[in-house]
Amino acid sequence: MSNKRKLWQVFGPVLCAFILLVILFLIPWQNGEKSDNALFKASVSQSQTVFKGQSIKQAAFEKGYVPFYGSSELSRMDALHPSVLAYKYKRNYRPFLLGGPGSQSLTHFFTMQETVNQLSNKKAVFIISPQWFTKQGQNPAAFGMYFSQLQAVDWILGAKDSVATRYAARRLLDMPAGTASETTKYALMTLASGQKLSKYQTLYLKARRRMLANEDNFFSSIGMTNNIPKIQKEAGKLPGTYAYDNLRQFANEQGKQGTTNNKFGISNGFFDKKLNNKHLKKLKNSQRSFDYTKSPEYADFELVLNELAHEHVNVLFIIPPVNEKWAKYTGLSQTMYQECVAKITKQLTSQGFNNIADLSKDGGKKFFMEDTIHLGWNGWLKVDQYVKPFMAEKNHPVNYKLDSYYFTKAWGNKSDVKMPSTKSKAAADIKKLAQAGIIGNVLAIKNNKVILNESTGYANISKKVRNTPKTAFFINSVNKVFTGTLVMKQVERKKLKLSDKLSKFYPQVPHANQITIEQLLTMEAGLRGKDESNYGTPVFKNNQAGIKYDIKHNVIFDKRHYNQRVYSSINYILLSGILEKVTHRSYESLVKDTYIKKLGLSETEFYWDIPKNKQIKVAIPYTKSSQGYLVPHFISADKVHGDLGAGCLVMSNKDLYRATSAILNGEIIKPSSVQKVYTPANPAKYNAGFYNFPDFHSSNGSGDGYTTYYRISNDTRDVLVIQSNYPVKDYFKVRQMCNDLMENLIKAAS
Structure with a gap:
């Protein structure tokens, strides 16, 4: 056997293995799609x-x-x-x-x-x-468990001189895992001193990165x-x-x-x-x-x-x-x-x-x-x-x-x-609301002090009239809070009992003999409307005529939802009618005497009375056309009359805060009545217009181009009021955001 052949038998396999290793680790490999x-x-x-x-x-x-x-x-x-x-x-x-x-x-x-x-x-x-x-x-031993040389090489090759780069290089030099490779160590020392890597260092590290990446590709899933x-x-x-x-x-x-x-x-x-x-x-x-x-x-x-x-x-x-x-x-x-x-x-x-x-x-x-x-x-x-x-x-x-x-x-x-500061955090939170599409008025109060009172957008785009803190908005379902409180006021006066049956006032309603006043307040009566967007007579006559029309044409009893909360405005429309029956007064006069006059609410009005009130400034609602343009949204006064007690008021943020805080502080009804219907609960329970969470009360309104989110803490010292006359991108997402913002507001230091 020739010497060359003997040498090949000895060194050939080693040379082949070396060539295979070079191919394996220096040529890019993809180990298939994961x-x-x-x-x-x-x-x-x-x-x-x-x-x-x-x-x-x-x-x-x-x-x-x-x-x-x-x-x-x-x-x-x-x-x-x-x-x-x-x-x-x-x-x-x-x-x-x-x-x-x-x-x-x-x-x-x-x-x-x-x-x-x-x-x-x-x-x-x-x-x-x-x-x-x-x-x-950072514990060095724990750091070593999660660190790889590939991480270091990736960072070194992409690093540019900066305070952050010099700091990161010094920190990695402090870690035994970071200095395990001499090449990596000297590269880190170069970066830590603010110098550039040499061409040799860069070339070597690129080759090493390829080897490490191939190794990772083969073994990281094992x-x-x-x-x-x-x-x-x-x-x-x-x-x-x-x-x-x-x-x-x-x-x-x-x-x-x-x-x-x-x-x-x-x-x-x-x-x-x-x-x-x-x-x-x-x-x-x-x-x-x-x-x-x-x-x-x-x-x-x-x-x-x-x-x-x-x-x-x-x-x-x-x-x-x-x-x-x-x-x-x-x-x-x-x-x-x-x-x-x-x-x-x-x-x-x-x-x-x-x-x-x-x-x-x-x-x-x-x-x-x-x-x-x-x-x-x-x-x-x-x-x-x-x-x-x-x-x-x-x-x-x-x-x-x-x-x-x-x-x-x-x-x-x-x-x-x-x-x-709470104010700076509130301002940052407002930016989140803006990203979610909220344009309008925001009022935030911490420990009875106003920390934010901001207005964005226009009350009237065509006339370039901007929203201001005095601008009033249509509050939709937040109106139910005021109706629920009026009911409790009549309970205090012995004109109503929470156990009274609906049949006592409107026997024509399906299953009225099973439904109590309390179930109407909590929306557990099993009632809903065939058409939730249209209540009352097509052309307004009077409040009772609208309710009678609804009972005949638009009220459904669903036994599956009896004793379960199902949100429907018909509950509060009926309560408004009951209030008129037991007081022998119009719902409008009850609201004006109980809230507007007593509390001095100068930026509150029934929607249909806006033309008569020259002092109130109400934002025009805007919706998007099929082409994506903002256009004014017309609201029929006849339609709003149909939502008596369920959504018929316009209010500014200031007035909304004043009225609801008065309710919860016992200025309108007794503290015992407040405790009865607005007891904090976990999970939250709906009663008399509020969702009652463990730390705050919540009410929301949306419709006809307007959106209102209202939150007030149990002690009434912290408040968040958000109203908009522009389209809201995602009503439910913003509702949850408001809950989170309110919790943060309550937790925040003054």
């Missing part, structure tokens, strides 16, 4: 390989998956978890969970480098936990935890259709069943495994010295904000609470916690990140937390009240104003940062 099942599996796996991986995330984001950044709370997959809700109710988005124990801002900044193009002008959800903001900041069966199992527990009230009841039931072995409202399993009675004594007052107000995490968080801003990502930030009972036991300062929240909020809002769900004060609510620091049943449901409308709204370009001050140690160590 299947839908593989993407779903990856989105809920929370595996480290997925977190580090590039190709699987890129494929998922390109197919509509939305990144949900966070930490270990994302692993609490009960039935109300975002991934379960999206799967169960076939949402048009799927969360891609990116978070685990120890993942913090620095981790998320570098994982974002692998999906820069896929994030551009998209949406994301970011759960930012105050617990990240410790004195030490070893994924399969949580799909868990998601499917939890989804099977949920009601068939999405309804908040039903889900809230379900959450309470699940929470009650799952927290029976401890006094902290912590899930049984977590308590048995992590706490139990053996360890409790050691943990008492163990967190008294915790401080989240001074931390390098604030600068790391700024890296995340810089990346999101550069890619114009529309982000919903969620700030979770801690378990209030557990915090008291361990001595964790709630004052300190709120100072941290204020600092985070300041860092966000000052740079234009205004989409914030601040849940930090909800840790004492029932079944809100699953354990000591992680969201659970009602907590996840609350998150969904922000996520669902956020994902449903049309995406819009976002421009942020970054400030490099937030990279400084001065900011990281700054204490006594105040929560942004």
Whole structure:
């Protein structure tokens, strides 16, 4: 055998293997299109390989998956978890969970480098936990679990000299995982000093990126935890259709069943495994010295904000609470916690990140937390009240104003940062309303002080007359509040009983002998109209004639809805007629004497009397033509007469606030009557014109080109009034937004 042949037998296989490796890692490879099942599996796996991986995330984001950044709370997959809700109710988005124990801002900044193009002008959800903001900041060992050299190389090759770049390079040099490669280490040192990479460094890193990307393509999907069966199992527990009230009841039931072995409202399993009675004594007052107000995490968080801003990502930030009972036991300062929240909020809002769900004060609510620091049943449901409308709204370009001050140690160590003023937060919230299509008047009151009184748009486009705070709008169904209160006033005077049957006044109504006054007030009478948009006689004669016409031609009794709330104006039209019968006065005179004259309401009038009142300025309603142009909408006075007591008043924001606060403060009816019909409830219950939530009362009106959203806190000190004479893009989405804004207003410091 020749020497050449012997040499080939020895070195040939090695040479071939080397050539194959070069082909394998230096030539771009695509490991086939990721299947839908593989993407779903990856989105809920929370595996480290997925977190580090590039190709699987890129494929998922390109197919509509939305990144949900966070930490270990994302692993609490009960039935109300975002991934379960999206799967169960076939949402048009799927969360891609990116978070685990120890993942913090620095981790998320570098994982974002692998999906820069896929994030551009998209949406994301970011759960930012105050617990990240410790004195030490990011734990190096935890960072290493989620970090890959591909992340570093991707970032290095795209980096341009800036304060953010120099800071990120220095931070990565602090991490053992970041300096594991000498090439990466020297490149980071170059960037940290503000210098450009050499041509050799760039060429080498590009080749290395190709190798790392091929490696990722082959191996990032291996070893994924399969949580799909868990998601499917939890989804099977949920009601068939999405309804908040039903889900809230379900959450309470699940929470009650799952927290029976401890006094902290912590899930049984977590308590048995992590706490139990053996360890409790050691943990008492163990967190008294915790401080989240001074931390390098604030600068790391700024890296995340810089990346999101550069890619114009529309982000919903969620700030979770801690378990209030557990915090008291361990001595964790709630004052300190709120100072941290204020600092985070300041860092966000000052740079234009205004989409914030601040849940930090909800840790004492029932079944809100699953354990000591992680969201659970009602907590996840609350998150969904922000996520669902956020994902449903049309995406819009976002421009942020970054400030490099937030990279400084001065900011990281700054204490006594105040929560942004309620007024500035309210102004930011108004921008959200504007994006949702609200044009008109907004009044916000905090602790009986006006913090915002803003008018936009025109009351009369053709005459260029703008809306002003004195402009009155048609309030539609909010009128029912005043009718309901008038009914309670007659109950106080013994002219009516809530138990009186409808047959006593209008025996011709189907099943009137079964229907009570109280059921009319709560809309549980089983009545509705054949045509809800047209009540009363075609041409107005008088109030009673209109009601008789409705009874004969337009009233239906549906036994399926008896004793169930079904919204219909006919309930309050009938109540208005009953008021006239028991008082022997017109409904109009009752309203004028009880409200307009007594309270001095100068910007309130019945719609049909507007021509007689030269002082009141009423906005003209506008709708869109088939060509998409704004055109004035004509409202027939005959039609409005038909909605007697259900929707026939025009009011300014100021008058609406004055009248409703007078009702709830006992100026119109006795406090006992207020308590009877306007008792806070969870879930909210409708009675006498208001939906009564745990913390506030709500009433809404929409029709004929006008929209009104009204919210007032139980103590009447906080108020939100929104009225528009322009088309609203999504009435129900804005209604939920108003509920969220009201909760934020109540929580906000003065």
